[in-house]
Amino acid sequence: MSTAEIFEELYKMEFEWGTLSAETIRGWVGLTIDAAAYKRITGQDYTVVTKPEADPVEVELPKQERTTSAYVR
Secondary structure: OOHHHHHHHHHHHHHHHOOOOHHHHHOOEOOOEOHHHHHHHHOOOOOOOOOOOOOOOOOOOOOOOOOOOOOOO
């Protein structure tokens, strides 16, 4: 049994248990499994996502007036 087959079996069990989502498994296509294994696990065709589903959120951090640092021995 190859490493890819071991990962496929592991992901398939965890997908059936509900501990892994199809989206999470999609992130491992090309790393530990191939697109055919993804389809065998999830039943869905593998599609490459090239654009994020949402725009990144910009967060403004509060400004600090003064910072101090001290070394403790």
